[in-house]
Amino acid sequence: MVDYPPNIIHVMSQMILFTYKKPNNLFFGIENNLYFKEYAKVLFHTNCTDGIYTIPNFDSLCVCAQKSIGNGISINQTELFKVLQWIQNEEIYMWYGAECDDLDCIENFETLINAISNGLLTSSGELYIHYKKSNKK
Known part of the structure; x- marks a missing residue:
């Protein structure tokens, strides 16, 4: 564990990277x-980051969804769920801080939503997920 001086705040947060085909004002x-870019090289196995996006306030979306779920509101009624619906056909990586080497692999959107909901029910609310929709019928 790193011992930071009292005047330096070390912030860890929930991260997301995903592919997307059309530019969008919510995705950067x-x-x-x-x-x-360094994470994208490792996770997507590419040096080309064109078409790879993030959501700058993804950590806030997760915290708000965590509070809602804790108050008995379905994840399906959260802003996080709405955003995930937009990118459900894309490849998505979610991780916390610098820990992205042991991600749960998920191929079904319903399973993804359940995993996120369950992850947000924990006190830490950390998500470690690699989602890529399966084309299997």
């Missing part, structure tokens, strides 16, 4: 973000 390209 990662081409100018060295931190995300």
Whole structure:
């Protein structure tokens, strides 16, 4: 564990990277973000980050969904769920802080939503997921 001086705040947060075919004002390209570009190289196995996006306030979406779920509201009624519906046909990586090497692999949107809901029910609310929709029937 790193011992930070009292005047430095070390913030960890929930991260998301995903592919997307059309530009969107809610999603930000990662081409100018060295931190995300390095993760994209490893996770997507590519040096090309065109078409790979993030959601700048993803951590806040998760925290709000966690509070809602804790208050008995279905995840399906959260902003997080709405965003996930938009990208449900894309490849998605979610991780917390720097820990992205042991992600649960999920191929079904309903399973993804259940895994996120269950993850947000824990006190830490950390999500470690690789989602890629299966084309199997």
